[in-house]
Amino acid sequence: MQTETLRPDSAGHARAAAILRAGGLVAMPTETVYGLAGDARNDTAVARIFEAKGRPRFNPLIVHLPDPDAARDYVEWPHRADALARAFWPGPLTLVLPLKAGAGLSPLVTAGLPTLAVRVPAHPVARALLTEFGGPLAAPSANPSGRISPTTAAHVKAGLDGRIEAILDGGPCDVGLESTIVGLDGETPVLLRPGGLPQEALEAALGQPLADRHTGDPLTAPGQMSSHYAPDAPLRLNAGAAREGEVLLGFGLVDCALNLSRAGDLVEAAANLFHHLHALDAQGARAIAVSPIPDRGLGRAINDRLRRAAAPRPPG
Ligand code: TXA
Ligand code: MG
Known part of the structure; x- marks a missing residue:
């Protein structure tokens, strides 16, 4: 088609x-x-x-x-x-x-x-x-x-x-x-x-x-299972800096090529999140480290998606 x-x-x-x-x-x-x-x-x-x-x-x-x-x-x-x-x-x-x-x-x-x-x-x-x-x-x-x-x-x-x-x-x-x-x-x-x-x-x-959400009840939100929103590369969360072999996805005033929001603005970070993860996939990043994101406002949804992206993947 x-x-x-x-x-x-x-x-x-x-x-x-x-x-x-x-x-x-x-x-x-x-x-x-x-x-x-x-x-x-x-x-x-x-x-x-x-x-x-x-x-x-x-x-x-x-x-x-x-x-x-x-x-x-x-x-x-x-x-x-x-x-x-x-x-x-x-x-x-x-x-x-x-x-x-x-x-x-x-x-x-x-x-x-x-x-x-x-x-x-x-x-x-x-x-x-x-x-x-x-x-x-x-x-x-x-x-x-x-x-x-x-x-x-x-x-x-x-x-x-x-x-x-x-x-x-x-x-x-x-x-x-x-x-x-x-x-x-x-x-x-x-x-x-x-x-x-x-x-x-x-x-x-x-x-x-x-x-x-009652996490024990699979019927409440069938799509809310662990691994989801996953890029190709493994993610490490709350990273202070990139380790060898990692690309840093930054937030706020950190020194890196790809930043969710240099100004520390959660609305801007939300708008950039999937875009930057797609870009990291496209550039073939082998491992991704992500700066800490404040857990308030849109930061909660950003952290939810990042946790899922970092979760163990089902086989295949
Ligand atoms: O922003 C969005 O919500 C986007 C745009 C396209 O509208 N849609 C979206 O759809 O994210 P989806 O299918 O990717 O995610 C919908 C989620 C799934 O996790 C699904 O399990 C849950 O909504 N869901 C759908 N119907 C439900 C229901 N009756 N009870 C509980 N969860 C439900
Ligand atoms: Mg979806």
């Missing part, structure tokens, strides 16, 4: 929507990372998403919608969800809520769970595509399973060329980290994945702290 690259203009949006209507797959830019979109109502399209990524079928997908009203067609909507949707949608927040019966989605999307993850993205190209397509789009990050998420069209092409119909090129993603996922299907709101929206902002809007 030839993967087309589409420009983010009205002709590109129309072509992308036509591909999606025919059950094809389109990588689309969002403000967090590029997503691999397919019609969430079409079993074949959803099955092809898993296929293209090499993703295990038990790991459910996020459904992307044009506005909060559309989300209510697919999930039960508790009062608490209103406060978060009003404060942060469109934006880098995903809510996990009870799936509505008869919502019409492919059962593959939720991997059999009674809940559904929904998100209203802010990126103008994602929004234009959702409007043009006029339906729910299932979209995981547009990378081969277990690898670093893509923040440019070139990253998507490097990982999925020939496996998907098209890539809508909307330039680099602003946030650079996947959305923050909050579970609202139980008594207390739970932080299922730290991400592009800081926990502090969520807790302020909710007026209560978020509970930690």
Whole structure:
């Protein structure tokens, strides 16, 4: 299959929507990372998403919608969800809520769970595509399973060329980290994945702290297993300096070629993280040492991704 690259203009949006209507797959830019979109109502399209990524079928997908009203067609909507949707949608927040019966989605999307993850993205190209397509789009990050998420069209092409119909090129993603996922299907709101929206902002809007994900329960977040977001080279975290054979990925005022943010700005560091890890892969780095990153604001999501990247890899 030839993967087309589409420009983010009205002709590109129309072509992308036509591909999606025919059950094809389109990588689309969002403000967090590029997503691999397919019609969430079409079993074949959803099955092809898993296929293209090499993703295990038990790991459910996020459904992307044009506005909060559309989300209510697919999930039960508790009062608490209103406060978060009003404060942060469109934006880098995903809510996990009870799936509505008869919502019409492919059962593959939720991997059999009674809940559904929904998100209203802010990126103008994602929004234009959702409007043009006029339906729910299932979209995981547009990378081969277990690898670093893509923040440019070139990253998507490097990982999925020939496996998907098209890539809508909307330039680099602003946030650079996947959305923050909050579970609202139980008594207390739970932080299922730290991400592009800081926990502090969520807790302020909710007026209560978020509970930690119960790590022992594999069903709560099937995709949250140890090794993930991995570059080719092994990573060493909280490094004061590079040892022999290592390339240093710096933060703040350290002497190195590749720095997440010389100014020590966590927003800038988040936007650069996957970009720099892809660059280290591309340059064939053998071992990577990473400076300490403060564990607050977006730093928590950055440290989460770095810990996963440094975790022992499954064989193969
Ligand atoms: O920023 C993002 O969230 C990007 C863009 C494209 O929207 N998407 C993304 O999707 O990161 P993905 O599939 O790479 O990560 C979604 C995570 C997975 O870890 C999955 O297990 C979890 O969300 N998830 C999906 N549905 C869930 C559910 N019903 N309950 C708990 N976790 C769920
Ligand atoms: Mg992913």
